[in-house]
Amino acid sequence: MADLAKNWPVAVNAAAGLVLAGFIGWQFIGGSSEEGAPARPTVAEAPAEAGPQEAPRVEGAIGVDLERIINADSEPGNWLAHGRTFDEQRFSPLDQITADNIGELSLAWSTDTYTTRGLEATPIVVDGVMYLSLNWGIAIAVDAKTGEELWRFDPEVPGEWGRYGCCDVVNRGVAVWKGRVYTASFDGRLFALDAKDGSVVWEVNTIPGPPYTITGAPRVFNDKVVIGNGGGEYGVRGYITAYDTETGEEAWRFYTVPGDPSLPLEHPELEAAVPTWKGGEWWKVGGGGTAWDSMVFEPETNTLYVGTGNGSPWTRAIRSPGGGDNLYLSSILALNADSGRMKWYYQTTPGDNWDYTATQPLMLADIEIDGKLRNVIMQAPKNGFFYVLDRNTGELLSANPFSTVTWASHVDLETGRPVETGEGEFNDRTAFVLPSANGAHNWHPMAFHPGTGLVYIPTQDIAGIYSLSEQWKRDGEYEVKENWWNTGIDWTAYVDAINALPEIPMEKGYLKAWDPVKGEARWQAEYPAPLNGGVLATAGNLVFQGTADGYFHAYKADTGERVWSQYIQTGIVAAPVTYTVDGEQYVAVLAGWGGVNIVSGDARTSAAARYGNEGRLIAFKIGGGGELPQLALRDQSIPEWPALTASEEEVRHGEIGYATYCMLCHGALAISPGVTPDLRRMNENVRAMFDEIVRGGILSDNGMASFADHLSEEDVQAIKSYIQKRALEDRARQEVTN
Structure with missing residues (x-):
């Protein structure tokens, strides 16, 4: 372990990627470990300008129906459905912004989302109003020309429900149909909201209870709204449900x-x-x-x-x-x-x-x-x-x-x-497998350009470590853990495999332009980290994509030449959209890193680790002339810890406990990529309350639910000892470096 700690940037890079899934288990909601975590913002807590406002241009949402979405190409200035059209190609016929004039593209506006977790939604844009979702299933409407927030709906999901999310408390979008906005909350409820003001028309619970969750965007057609659910890691049975859009x-x-x-x-x-x-x-x-x-x-x-x-x-x-x-x-x-x-x-x-x-x-x-x-x-x-x-x-x-x-x-x-x-x-063995459970491609949307005939895919190479449950190999039995991960994977073997590697292979991320007819890549752009953002293709011979390290890029769709970049300071996983207001074309994207990246992120390249993860909705246009506010760098130092007195056996017990219950949110090797608190940086007050947090659930409202159903006092103390060991190792490395 000590050798691994010496090379911590390489180690955490692959340890995070080789963590089988790179998913979230239990979580604080943003903030720093020193202060615990801030609660989720509500309208009342947000600055005054973020509260409900008059929405002068929401009437257009009333006219969104089957025929209008079918004929979406007749009004390319709108983005009426999740993938713009029913075929979900994420291609826009707009061509005001081109590969020739993109050098003049600059910020039109940005608006804070008051979030610090992953933002994955694709906005819907109807007649100058943008509808989208944030963490937990919060839905907002925004003036698409200015970024002014018009209304906000918070489903008020209980914070402890965050424990049931395999991959952050994210949400991928809303649907609009005949004057209503349909959105699903993280705790499994489906809402029909009035598009004018965000008020609830109806609400239905779609699940039997935890550990089910919903992170996906609903789809709407034929006066039906359809939604699925998540929770496969925890032990649920999958299904899809269609509801009447009028009655629920x-x-x-x-x-x-x-x-x-x-x-x-x-x-x-x-x-x-x-x-x-x-x-x-x-x-x-x-x-x-x-x-x-x-x-x-x-x-x-x-x-x-x-x-x-x-x-x-x-x-x-x-x-x-x-x-x-x-x-x-x-x-x-x-x-x-x-x-x-x-x-x-x-x-x-x-x-x-x-x-x-x-x-x-x-x-x-x-x-x-x-x-x-x-x-x-x-x-x-x-x-x-x-x-x-x-x-x-x-x-x-x-x-x-x-x-x-x-x-x-x-x-x-x-x-x-x-x-x-x-x-x-x-x-009968521990296997290194490509792809990992993160996938060669995960949920991040791809795009198709009918002019080039190419599909643009956010791609990655991440190896996975797999080993069958030791209990199953020994006894032919498997103990189901209620409301927790049930993968059948032996986490002890995973930890041993990580510790045994002298140097862990690097991960790579790519944007690949794929020819679906020939079955080969036409071109690719390489990134220093995997799990980058979704993709947009336009008739301006452009492909847009945001990245984990905080950039927003544009490429020529035919050749792959990078023609424009903007440093956002916040990692991007969501897919961009493009639309017009008053004859001007905009390109907009949500910036907020998270999702599967919580443990799969690389602390070296994570913009969240450097600047925090303040969510932003950002729009660009030709001659926008704006500049993004500069975010402050975060303190990366590790505070002093007392000398370690725990035995090797206790630390080992804590290492396995951390890998089983904590790593899925707070990062492999106790190194957070920046979305959730880095536990090596806990101050004395938080350390003193560690058991009250982990078992007592005193931060459950912020998403850090109690784990008393799985962890004893001795387990928690051992986990704390392991975190202490890692903090001492990495503080010593920092002192040598400095």
């Missing part, structure tokens, strides 16, 4: 995996799924298959396409020891949009063993393949292969690796199945 009444629900076999099946599609789950008791750990992000509606065929998630537990040896594909995990489902009945499915990773979800963005396009125009659906899921399928039939047309893949050699086009290499097996 349930229209249909589709379960993605079978439940308790002693109970009746909810719908006929599960009859085909049951035989593919063999020998286990998956229903006791939920089964997984959560539809936590991607959904695409096709009006011509009245089809809703949905991507489903990983199994619960991750490990198929525990989940389904008799084998089987475990339908409908890690699959693309084509459903009748009115009834919810399935038309076809395609499973990208049968019997998923690595958290290779297929919840990554789905995209519809019509492209020429072998001289024939095909209606296709495309996806770059976590497993590293780029899939092109006939969206009418589900026929696999191509599947080529777009990143480094070691778990499979290729996808057999005859069977549609990946051919596993064996390098991903970890029943």
Whole structure:
């Protein structure tokens, strides 16, 4: 461990990336460890200008309906749906900003969001008003010309619910339909808000309770609003639900995996799924298959396409020891949009063993393949292969690796199945696998440019460490942890693997311009860190993307030449949008780092570690002339700690406890990338109250829920001793460096 600490920048870079998922477990809500954490802001706590205001241009939202979204290209100055159009290509026909004049692009306005966590939403823009979501499912309306906040709705999610989030308390957006804004809260409620003032029209609870969460954006069509949920790491059963947009009444629900076999099946599609789950008791750990992000509606065929998630537990040896594909995990489902009945499915990773979800963005396009125009659906899921399928039939047309893949050699086009290499097996060993559970591509939206024929994908190379639960290997039993992670992964083996590595391989991030016909990259831009922002393509021959290290870039769509950059000082994971107001084109993006990056972030490149993570909504235009306010650098020093008196055994116990319960939020090796408090920097007062915080839950309102159900006093003291050891090691390194 001492050798690893000497090279802490390299170590934390890969330790964070190799952490299997790089997800959040328990959390403070922003702030510094010295002060605990500030509570989430409410309208009353925000500056006066952030409160409800007159909204002079919200009337246009009344007219957003099926025909208007279908004909979105006739009004390219708006951004009416999650991906602008129903096909979710994230391409805009606007061409006022081009590769030739982008040197004149500068800040038009910026507005503070009063958040310090990940911001992932794609704004909706209707007739000069922008509607979007923030942390926890807070929704706001903003004047798209000035950035002035018009109204704010806070669903007032209990802070302790943050413990149930695998990947931060994020939200990916809202939907607008016939004068209403639809938004989902982190604790599983779906709201219909009046677009004029944000007042609640109706509210419905979509989940049975914790540990379910919602982070995805709802989709709306045919007077129905559809939402999925998350919680696959914790032990839930996935499903998608459609509600009546006018009343909130349930229209249909589709379960993605079978439940308790002693109970009746909810719908006929599960009859085909049951035989593919063999020998286990998956229903006791939920089964997984959560539809936590991607959904695409096709009006011509009245089809809703949905991507489903990983199994619960991750490990198929525990989940389904008799084998089987475990339908409908890690699959693309084509459903009748009115009834919810399935038309076809395609499973990208049968019997998923690595958290290779297929919840990554789905995209519809019509492209020429072998001289024939095909209606296709495309996806770059976590497993590293780029899939092109006939969206009418589900026929696999191509599947080529777009990143480094070691778990499979290729996808057999005859069977549609990946051919596993064996390098991903970890029943009897600790395995290093590419991609990791962070994926070769995660939720960050990709874009398609019909002029170049290219798909622009936020891509990464991150290796994962996997080892099967020691209890399962020893006894053939698995103890389900209520309201906590149930992955089937041995965290002790993970820690040992990290400690044994003399030097951990570096992670890389890329923006790849992918040719879906040839199955190869046309060009790529390389970044110093993975998990960068979503993508926007425009008719100005431009591709926009924000990065983890705090930049907003523009590239020529055809060649990949970088033609413009702006340093934002805040990491970006959200996707940009573009729109017009009064004849001027704007490009806007949310800046706020987080999500899966909380543990997967690299402290060397994280803008959050240097400047904090003050959320901003930022818009640019030609000749904007504005400048972003400069953020203050954060103090990176580690305070003095007393000499370590704990035994090696106690520190080791704390190291395993930290990896199991704390690392998922506060970072591998106790090094936070900057979104949540760095526990090495706790002051004396916080250290003295450590047990009251961890077990007593005195900061539960701020998101740091009690862990008394899993940790004893002795466990907490051991974890504190491990943090103390890491603080002493890294303080000594700082003193030598300085």
